[in-house]
Amino acid sequence: AQKVTQAQTEISVVEKEDVTLDCVYETRDTTYYLFWYKQPPSGELVFLIRRNSFDEQNEISGRYSWNFQKSTSSFNFTITASQVVDSAVYFCALSEAYGGATNKLIFGTGTLLAVQP
Amino acid sequence: DSGVTQTPKHLITATGQRVTLRCSPRSGDLSVYWYQQSLDQGLQFLIQYYNGEERAKGNILERFSAQQFPDLHSELNLSSLELGDSALYFCASSPLGDSYNEQFFGPGTRLTVL
Numbered sequence: 001a002q003k004v005t006q007a008q009t010e011i012s013v014v015e016k017e018d019v020t021l022d023c024v025y026e027t028r029d030t031t032y033y034l035f036w037y038k039q040p041p042s043g044e045l046v047f048l049i050r051r052n053s054f055d056e057q058n059e060i061s062g063r064y065s066w067n068f069q070k071s072t073s074s075f076n077f078t079i080t081a082s083q084v085v086d087s088a089v090y091f092c093a094l095s096e097a098y099g100g101a102t103n104k105l106i107f108g109t110g111t112l113l114a115v116q117p
Numbered sequence: 118d119s120g121v122t123q124t125p126k127h128l129i130t131a132t133g134q135r136v137t138l139r140c141s142p143r144s145g146d147l148s149v150y151w152y153q154q155s156l157d158q159g160l161q162f163l164i165q166y167y168n169g170e171e172r173a174k175g176n177i178l179e180r181f182s183a184q185q186f187p188d189l190h191s192e193l194n195l196s197s198l199e200l201g202d203s204a205l206y207f208c209a210s211s212p213l214g215d216s217y218n219e220q221f222f223g224p225g226t227r228l229t230v231l
Contacts, residue, residue, distance in 0.1 A: 033217050035219060037222075043205065043224065043225055043227075044119070044222060044223075044224045044225065045207060045209075045222035045225075046119075046222075047119075047219050047220070047221060047222075050217070050219045052217065091160065095217075097215075097217070103148065103150070103165065103172075103173075103211065103214055103215055103218055103220070104150070104162040104165060104173055104175055105150075105152075105160075105162060105220060106162070107159060107160035107161075108159075109159050110159070110160075
């Protein structure tokens, strides 16, 4: 069965601290896709990144970086030098490729990140 | 701005009523998805349409139905509303309907059932 676990419900850090959000997934598919979305207080869901199961190369985008490890079924997200504007709920999601016919996203429960000034 | 529009932004109604939520996908996107976000269930996939045809169904109640029209906009119909249907309903779109496509979400419709 497919499942995404974000064990950290809430994280509070002070501005400029680095913070890592954990994501662990379960799937029986050999081909799948992982995503991170951000939900700021305004409520919309903002796409951050997609990672393919066959590409374990880590990715860095500015202050954001992602560490994908198939061996531990994890896709962790690190924010370097956090800022108040990073305060949001962050969701990890999984999409399986069986038959390529559908694209439902299975979301984790989210991690609320509060960055204090 | 993701390019996905949803109307209305807020909806307040009573139990037993029926409402329609509307979604316009990003220009060029053929696939539309509906998700429900509630405190107890989290973010849950409801249904996906691709170019007017139903592609996949999730945990969508029988009281709920959706369709995608020839101009690709979609509507989610919720009937016989119950208090537990109060939630934030998101529409998302992607260019195709395949699993590697990232989905771009609209701002959501917040439904309150009194």
